[in-house]
Structure formats: structure tokens, C-alpha cells
Amino acid sequence: xxxxxxxxxxxxxxxxxxxxxxxxxxxxxxxxxxxxxxxxxxxxxxxxxxxxxxxxxxxxxxxxxxxxxxxxxxxxxxxxxxxxxxxxxxxxxxxxxxxxxxxxxxxxxxxxxxxxxxxxxxxxxxxxxxxxxxxxxxxxxxxxxxxxxxxxxxxxxxxxxxxxxxxxxxxxxxxxxxxxxxxxxxxxxxxxxxxxxxxxxxxxxx
Amino acid sequence: xxxxxxxxxxxxxxxxxxxxxxxxxxxxxxxxxxxxxxxxxxxxxxxxxxxxxxxxxxxxxxxxxxxxxxxxxxxxxxxxxxxxxxxxxxxxxxxxxxxxxxxxxxxxxxxxxxxxxxxxxxxxxxxxxxxxxxxxxxxxxxxxxxxxxxxxxxxxxxxxxxxxxxxxxxxxxxxxxxxxxxxxxxxxxxxxxxxxxxxxxxxxxxxxxxxxxxxxxxxxxxxxxxxxxxxxxxxxxxxxxxxxxxxxxxxxxxxxxxxxxxxxxxxxxxxxxxxxxxxxxxxxxxxxxxxxxxxxxxxxxxxxxxx
Ligand code: SF4
Ligand code: SF4
Numbered sequence: 419x420x421x422x423x424x425x426x427x428x429x430x431x432x433x434x435x436x437x438x439x440x441x442x443x444x445x446x447x448x449x450x451x452x453x454x455x456x457x458x459x460x461x462x463x464x465x466x467x468x469x470x471x472x473x474x475x476x477x478x479x480x481x482x483x484x485x486x487x488x489x490x491x492x493x494x495x496x497x498x499x500x501x502x503x504x505x506x507x508x509x510x511x512x513x514x515x516x517x518x519x520x521x522x523x524x525x526x527x528x529x530x531x532x533x534x535x536x537x538x539x540x541x542x543x544x545x546x547x548x549x550x551x552x553x554x555x556x557x558x559x560x561x562x563x564x565x566x567x568x569x570x571x572x573x574x575x576x577x578x579x580x581x582x583x584x585x586x587x588x589x590x591x592x593x594x595x596x597x598x599x600x601x602x603x604x605x606x607x608x609x610x611x612x613x614x615x616x617x618x619x620x621x622x623x624x
Numbered sequence: 625x626x627x628x629x630x631x632x633x634x635x636x637x638x639x640x641x642x643x644x645x646x647x648x649x650x651x652x653x654x655x656x657x658x659x660x661x662x663x664x665x666x667x668x669x670x671x672x673x674x675x676x677x678x679x680x681x682x683x684x685x686x687x688x689x690x691x692x693x694x695x696x697x698x699x700x701x702x703x704x705x706x707x708x709x710x711x712x713x714x715x716x717x718x719x720x721x722x723x724x725x726x727x728x729x730x731x732x733x734x735x736x737x738x739x740x741x742x743x744x745x746x747x748x749x750x751x752x753x754x755x756x757x758x759x760x761x762x763x764x765x766x767x768x769x770x771x772x773x774x775x776x777x778x779x780x781x782x783x784x785x786x787x788x789x790x791x792x793x794x795x796x797x798x799x800x801x802x803x804x805x806x807x808x809x810x811x812x813x814x815x816x817x818x819x820x821x822x823x824x825x826x827x828x829x830x831x832x833x834x835x836x837x838x839x840x841x842x843x844x845x846x847x848x849x850x851x852x853x854x855x856x857x858x859x860x861x862x863x864x865x866x867x868x869x870x871x872x873x874x875x876x877x878x879x880x881x882x883x884x885x886x887x888x889x890x891x892x893x894x895x896x897x898x899x900x901x902x903x904x905x906x907x908x909x910x911x912x913x914x915x916x917x918x919x920x921x922x923x924x925x926x927x928x929x930x931x
Contacts, residue, residue: 459931484931497764499709500699517699520692522628523709527764531930540692591929595765614852618931 422573423490423509424547425599426561427581428483430608432568435460435481442563443485446548453534455545456485456560457624461589461609463616478607479619482590483569485560486511486532486545487598490574494524494533502542509574509599510547518542529591530598531624547571577601588613631689633919636758637786637912638683639716640779642676643751644787645794646723648827649673650748652791652820660816662737666730667802668816672794673727680720708761715754722747755779768849769857769926774842778835782915785831785880788824789908792887795820796904800897814892821892821904825884828907832880836873839918853929860925872917879910 435458443449443456464477488511495503495511502517503524520540525533536543548558556562561569570577584602585593588609602608609615618624649669656665688694704710726743729735735743759776799817803810846858861869887903 493764493766496706497709499701499703499707499713500696501703501707502699517696517702518693519696519700520694521690521700521709522692523707523761526762526767526928529766529930535692537692542692589931591766591931624931 419506419508419553420573421507422575423599424488424552424571425509425574425577425601426485426487427570427572427577427601427603429566429568429570429581429603430480430482430587430605431603432566433481433483433564433605434566434568435479436565438563438565439483439560439569442559443545446559449534449543450536450538453536453543454624455532455534455543456483457531458483458620459589459624460619461587461616462619463609478616480605480608482587482602483560484530484532484590486528486547487530487596487600488545488547489529489596489598491597493527493529493596497523497527499523508552510549510552511544512546512549513542513544515539515541515543529595574599574601586611588616589618628690629920629923631686632923633916635683635687635690636779637782637916637919638679638686639758640755640783641786641790642680642683642723643719643755644783644785645672645676645679645790646719646751646787647748648784648787648791648824650744652823655823656816656820659819660812664812664816667813668795668798668820670730671798671801672791673730675790675794676723677720677727680716680723684716684720708757708763712754712757712761715750715757719747719750719754722750755783766929767926768851768854768929769842769846770922772842772845774838774845777838778842778918781831781835781838782918785828785835786908786912786915788827788831789880789904789911792821792824792904793908795824796897796901799892800901803897818892821900822888825880825887825907828880828911829884832876832884832911835876839873851929853927856927857925860927861921865921865925868917868921872914872921875910875914875917879907879914883907883910 437458440454440456440458447455459482460479462479466473466475488509492505492511495505499521500517500519502514503511504514505511518541522535524542532544534543551558558571561571578601581601581603584604585598585600587602649672653665653669688697691697700713701710704714726747729740729743756776759779762770762775764771795817799813802813843858843861846854849855883903883906890900
């Protein structure tokens with residue numbers, strides 16, 4: 419295991435919002451209905467405005483795929499009373515289910531809605547960065563599944579060298595809260611952090 | 625609003641009430657022994673003290689209801705270094721232990737008055753730490769409706785308010801019991817009860833005033849908040865949950881202010897015991913329901929900054 423913080427890269431411009439990553443994740447981890455370790459949020463906005471005799475469209479939409487972002491300051495781990503959430507040397511944040519008491523406190527502390535409670539087992543669950551695949555030198559299931567090749571992964575520093583250091587776009591929360599291990603490639607229409615020009619278009623889906 | 629949240633509502637209210645009863649009993653005791661004989665005072669206060677234990681235990685049992693894996697509950701102390709939830713359990717347990725020790729000493733009259741007083745002070749401090757830790761659990765940057773001074777303030781006021789009125793009920797019940805006993809002298813006890821009830825309802829009126837101001841300011845602060853989550857939380861309180869919110873405020877006012885006023889004006893000698901009992905019980909009941917609704921809103925109307 420490396421001791422560099424592992425991270426995801428998401429190319430928002432390339433993402434078509436097809437949700438293959440979400441499905442690949444559900445399949446790999448055998449997740450029940452309602453439990454989604456990776457979710458694709460659609461951010462939509464704009465309008466038709468009249469300019470003289472013409473109607474001009476400012477309508478836009480883009481998708482942001484999110485999972486646990488294996489935050490550098492994982493607030494979930496700090497909150498957990500039974501120390502069941504641990505951050506490995508390679509930055510991957512894991513839930514040790516044996517120790518979880520199912521209090522759901524971590525859920526309140528996570529900015530990304532990454533924690534998903536499993537009613538059947540009474541334990542909290544979330545993305546484990548496909549730790550078993552990483553150990554075998556394979557790509558995480560989501561990264562491998564993306565037909566648009568919009569996802570990448572690797573040490574955070576390397577991703578930043580390659581792709582820049584954009585850590586949030588609307589509608590994500592302020593990255594200073596938890597310092598998520600993620601780099602985004604901007605979409606031509608993506609709105610800056612904190613923008614309220616659009617809204618999440620698929621709320622019932624995520 | 626599932627069972628999960630109700631268990632938290634019951635746990636936080638009962639936990640806070642236990643601490644409030646303990647703290648206010650201490651104050652009542654300290655003030656009352658200046659003007660009344662210690663034995664008389666303790667004939668009233670001891671029974672109220674012994675009632676705290678079952679209430680607190682009930683609260684802890686209710687708290688297990690919000691755990692997905694309650695058999696693992698003993699692990700909840702593992703992260704005392706970082707987690708306010710661990711610290712809450714730690715202080716709650718220590719408060720229970722110190723309180724139980726004090727109750728035992730008080731029951732068997734073990735140790736001198738001064739020694740018992742020190743044990744009581746330690747328990748009181750742990751109780752305050754318990755309520756403060758409980759509040760700090762909710763002071764999360766992602767929860768703008770909770771991450772305000774209003775949370776610790778209202779938790780403390782809830783403790784004292786429900787505590788003061790619960791003590792009123794316990795005193796009235798204790799007095800009724802003492803009166804039935806043969807040969808006991810109730811004149812002294814009646815005058816003590818009279819003073820105590822007046823003090824308790826005065827405290828309750830002030831506390832309800834603080835609570836109502838804090839709750840209203842909370843809505844104002846949230847609606848002027850920077851995040852949409854804050855504004856949405858305020859809108860939920862006055863919109864979707866507006867009826868519950870209004871009911872909560874009304875019940876608190878009627879319970880503490882109106883019933884409190886009637887209790888203040890009545891005297892143990894001139895008013896029938898049944899009337900006093902109904903008024904004190906009513907004040908406690910109304911305020912308790914109001915606080916439960918308030919806590920329900922606390923959980924239901926908090927919109928987090930998250931996706
Ligand atoms: S995204 Fe949420 S669950 Fe994942 S490390 Fe950050 S705070 Fe924890
Ligand atoms: S639900 Fe489990 S992982 Fe989350 S804070 Fe509670 S014990 Fe920790």
C-alpha cells in the first residue's frame with residue numbers, strides 16, 4: 419500500500435451522465451435497492467429569455483458523480499464514537515463494520531451524503547475505493563466502467579499535477595470542510611462553488 | 625420521522641430532565657435549609673432525588689433504539705479522544721454513577737453533610753458536562769440549524785425548565801404522601817412546599833421566557849443565514865412544520881406562564897390539594913409536551929448542507 423493519499427479524478431466535461439459508474443458500483447458491491455455508494459447528481463439551470471423578437475436559451479445541465487471522497491480531514495471518522503471509521507496510510511477511508519454500532523452520527527458529519535445505512539445489517543456502509551481491486555493493482559469498478567473515460571484515480575498529488583486542483587463545483591459543499599481527495603475537470607457550463615443559479619434536477623434519484 | 629428519531633427525542637429530553645432535576649434540587653435544598661429544618665427539607669427533596677435514577681435509566685434504554693447494532697453499544701466509548709458522542713456517553717455514565725452514589729449516601733445518611741455536599745457538586749458538574757457534550761454533538765458545520773449557540777442554550781434551558789416543574793410534581797406527591805402518614809406534622813411541610821412551589825414556578829416562568837426568545841431568534845438568525853440550508857431550515861419551521869411550531873410555543877406559554885401564575889397565587893392552606901396537584905401536574909405536562917415537540921422540530925426541520 420502506498421502512503422500517498424488516493425483520490426478520484428472526474429472530468430465533468432466528458433461525463434455524459436449515463437450512470438454506468440453508479441451501476442458498476444452497485445454490482446461490484448452487491449448493494450441493495452436504496453443503497454448507493456456512488457450517485458450521479460444532475461445540476462440544471464438556465465432559462466429562455468426574450469431578446470427583441472428572439473428567444474435565447476441559457477439552459478444548461480451537467481452531471482457530477484460523487485461517492486465517498488476519502489477526505490483528508492475525514493469528519494466522519496472524528497464523529498464516530500466507536501472509532502469504526504479508519505483512514506489508512508493510503509488515505510482510503512474504511513468502515514470496520516464489526517465495530518460500527520449503527521448510531522448514524524457519521525451521516526450527519528459527511529458533506530457528500532456518502533454514508534449509506536444498511537437497514538438489514540444495522541451497520542453503516544460506504545465506498546471503500548474498491549480496496550480489494552487496488553490491492554490487486556486493478557482499477558476501481560466505477561473508473562473501469564465509464565464509457566466516456568471521464569474518471570481516473572491515483573495519488574492526489576499526481577492527479578493535481580495532471581489535471582489541476584478544482585475540488586468543487588455547484589452543487590457540492592465547500593471543500594474546506596473536509597478537504598476531499600478529488601480533482602474535477604470543469605464542464606464548459608459548470609457553475610462555481612456556492613452558485614445558486616441552478617438546482618439538482620434528479621433529487622428523487624440521489 | 626421514524627422510530628430512530630423518537631428514541632433520540634426521548635433520550636435527550638429524559639437525560640436533560642434528569643440533570644435539571646438534580647441541579648435544581650441542589651438549589652432548592654441549599655436555599656430551603658436556611659429557613660426550614662434540614663429534616664423537613666429532605667422529607668421533600670429525597671424522594672425527588674430517588675426518582676431521577678429510573679428516569680435517567682429509561683432515557684439510556686430509549687437511546688439504544690437509535691442504534692442499528694445495539695449489542696455493540698459498549699464500543700461507543702472508544703473514540704473519547706475525538707467524538708462528542710463518546711464524550712456524551714462518558715459524562716452521562718459518570719453523572720449517573722456519581723448521582724447514584726450521592727443518592728445512596730443521602731438515603732442511608734452516610735458521611736457528613738459537607739461530604740455529601742461535595743459528592744453532589746461533583747455529580748452536578750458531570751451532569752452539566754453531560755448536557756453540554758450532548759449539545760456539542762450537534763454543533764456540526766454541515767448542520768446550520770444546529771451549529772449555533774441556540775443549541776447549548778436551549779438544551780440547558782430544557783434541562784432546568786422540565787427539571788423545575790418535575791420537582792414541583794414530585795414535591796406535591798411527596799406532600800400528599802406525608803399527609804396520609806400518621807402523626808406527621810404537616811404544618812411545617814406545608815409552608816416549605818408553599819415556598820418551594822413559588823420559587824419553582826418563578827424559575828419556570830423566567831426559563832420559558834428565555835426559551836421563547838431563543839427559539840424565535842433562532843428562526844430569525846436562520847432565515848438571514850448565508851447558506852440555502854439555513855434558509856430552508858427556517859422555512860421548514862415556519863412553513864411545513866408551522867403548526868407544530870406554533871403549538872410548541874403556545875403549550876410552553878400556557879404551561880409555565882398561565883399555570884405558573886395560578887400556582888403562584890394559590891396557597892397550600894386555602895386551595896384544595898387536588899387543585900394544586902392538577903395545576904402543578906398540568907404545568908409540567910404542558911411544558912413537557914412542548915419540549916418534546918421542540919425536540920421533534922430540532923431533528924425534523926434541520927436541513928443539512930450536503931448532497
Ligand atoms: S466523503 Fe464523507 S464518508 Fe467519505 S471520508 Fe469524507 S466525510 Fe467521510
Ligand atoms: S454509524 Fe457506525 S460508522 Fe457511523 S458513526 Fe455510528 S458507529 Fe461510527
